[in-house]
Amino acid sequence: xxxxxxxxxxxxxxxxxxxxxxxxxxxxxxxxxxxxxxxxxxxxxxxxxxxxxxxxxxxxxxxxxxxxxxxxxxxxxxxxxxxxxxxxxxxxxxxxxxxxxxxxxxxxxxxxxxxxxxxxxxxxxxxxxxxxxxxxxxxxxxxxxxxxxxxxxxxxxxxxxxxxxxxxxxxxxxxxxxxxxxxxxxxxxxxxxxxxxxxxxxxxxxxxxxxxxxxxxxxxxxxxxxxxxxxxxxxxxxxxxxxxxxxxxxxxxxxxxxxxxxxxxxxxxxxxxxxxx
DNA sequence: AGATATTCCTGGAGGC
DNA sequence: TGCCTCCAGGAATATC
Numbered sequence: 571x572x573x574x575x576x577x578x579x580x581x582x583x584x585x586x587x588x589x590x591x592x593x594x595x596x597x598x599x600x601x602x603x604x605x606x607x608x609x610x611x612x613x614x615x616x617x618x619x620x621x622x623x624x625x626x627x628x629x630x631x632x633x634x635x636x637x638x639x640x641x642x643x644x645x646x647x648x649x650x651x652x653x654x655x656x657x658x659x660x661x662x663x664x665x666x667x668x669x670x671x672x673x674x675x676x677x678x679x680x681x682x683x684x685x686x687x688x689x690x691x692x693x694x695x696x697x698x699x700x701x702x703x704x705x706x707x708x709x710x711x712x713x714x715x716x717x718x719x720x721x722x723x724x725x726x727x728x729x730x731x732x733x734x735x736x737x738x739x740x741x742x743x744x745x746x747x748x749x750x751x752x753x754x755x756x757x758x759x760x761x762x763x764x765x766x767x768x769x770x771x772x773x774x775x776x777x778x779x780x781x782x783x784x785x786x787x788x789x790x791x792x793x794x795x796x797x798x799x800x801x802x803x804x805x806x807x808x809x810x811x812x813x814x815x816x817x818x819x820x821x822x823x824x825x826x827x828x829x830x831x832x833x834x835x836x837x838x839x840x841x842x843x844x845x846x847x
Numbered sequence: 848a849g850a851t852a853t854t855c856c857t858g859g860a861g862g863c
Numbered sequence: 864t865g866c867c868t869c870c871a872g873g874a875a876t877a878t879c
Contacts (some may be wrong), residue, residue: 572872604855604874628873646872647857660857679856681873697874722849731874738872793872836851838871853877862867 572644574628574705574736575785576796576804580650581630583799585623587652587671588632592619595666603662604645604683611686614638615665627701627735637689643697645681650674650799673799701735705782708734710772717761717771724760724774725753726835734778740791740813741781743840747812747821748777752846753839754832784809812840820845 572580596612608614618634625631632640642648651674654661663675663684675684687695703712716733717724727733728742737745746753751760751774760770785791790804793814797803807814811821812829820827820842827844 576872643873645856645874648872677856678858679871679873681856720848726849729873740872791872796872836853837873849879851878854875855873858871860868860870862869863865 572628572646572648572790572796573738573741574625575741575782575788575806576790577625577628577630577644577736578786579790579804580644580799581623581625583652584630584632584650584673587673587799588620588665588667589623590620591667591669591671593617593634593665594668594670595664597664597666599662599664603677603680604643605685607663607684608686611684614686615640626698627704627731628738629697639687639689639692641683641685641687641695641697642675643683644796645677645679645683647679647796648675648677648682649797651676651797651801652799700732702730702732703734705734705736705778708775708778710768710775713775714761714768714771717757719761720757722757723753723834724751724755724757725839727757728778729835729837736782737778739837739839740810741778741785743813744781744811745774745778747841747846748781749773750846752843753834753841755847812842815840 593615596615598607601607618636620632621635622633628643630642653672654674660678661674661676665673725742728737751770760767785806788806789798791806792803793807815829816831818829820829822845825845827842829840829842832839
């Protein structure tokens with residue numbers, strides 16, 4: 571479930587153990603995850619000092635003093651474990667620091683990725699080159715322009731990382747609920763010139779930011795696999811208003827509707843047909 | 848452009 | 864503690 575808040579939580583959890591640390595040992599237990607690991611991964615990381623950790627969309631970035639950036643994507647089930655007492659099933663990659671802290675990348679479904687990109691290549695690195703703006707950099711004008719004329723359902727476009735980068739299935743559903751917008755609404759109808767639709771675009775931008783900020787404050791959401799790097803669970807799953815709440819009463823005061831589940835683009839969408847229009 | 852299906856994987860849940 | 868089917872946070876790719 572790692573969407574933007576889970577990756578942000580992971581980066582914040584790793585930073586105290588990695589930032590400024592020299593990497594003393596790098597171990598891979600297999601040659602690939604979603605993609606092959608770089609052949610010189612261990613060689614380039616071993617002995618390097620971490621100069622900073624950051625995030626872009628759902629990618630975590632560990633930068634080193636060799637102008638390298640180790641970039642990970644957690645896929646569906648990836649997580650980092652700090653100082654594990656022993657190696658577990660599905661640990662695929664291990665970093666060890668000068669202070670002897672062990673960090674393990676664990677991923678049952680192996681949809682994660684691990685890449686090493688040089689600074690000069692960052693902007694053109696294909697996974698990054700295709701990304702739209704960070705949600706926190708989004709504004710109503712920009713979103714409106716991206717949605718104008720589009721006939722796809724708004725939910726599907728919120729999942730399109732080229733439109734806005736970092737939302738996944740959960741937070742797309744939750745943001746639409748907060749904005750009172752139906753996930754089935756054709757994206758272009760949010761982008762018309764008349765006041766009401768523009769207000770809807772603004773509401774959506776504000777809702778996207780708010781739900782992500784709240785989720786980060788809660789340490790992300792833990793459903794099946796996700797845990798914070800220190801092993802603790804996120805808390806935001808207790809605050810879902812629609813996700814996973816099919817058949818339950820709408821959380822909006824006075825609405826009285828019932829949360830529905832539909833399928834869009836082959837994935838579950840949860841929403842309240844009564845108050846989301 | 849858009850809708851849909853498929854693929855990469857493992858594991859948990861639920862039906863029988 | 865069996866077998867089978869379905870479903871799951873993502874995203875690239877193919878086809879109509």
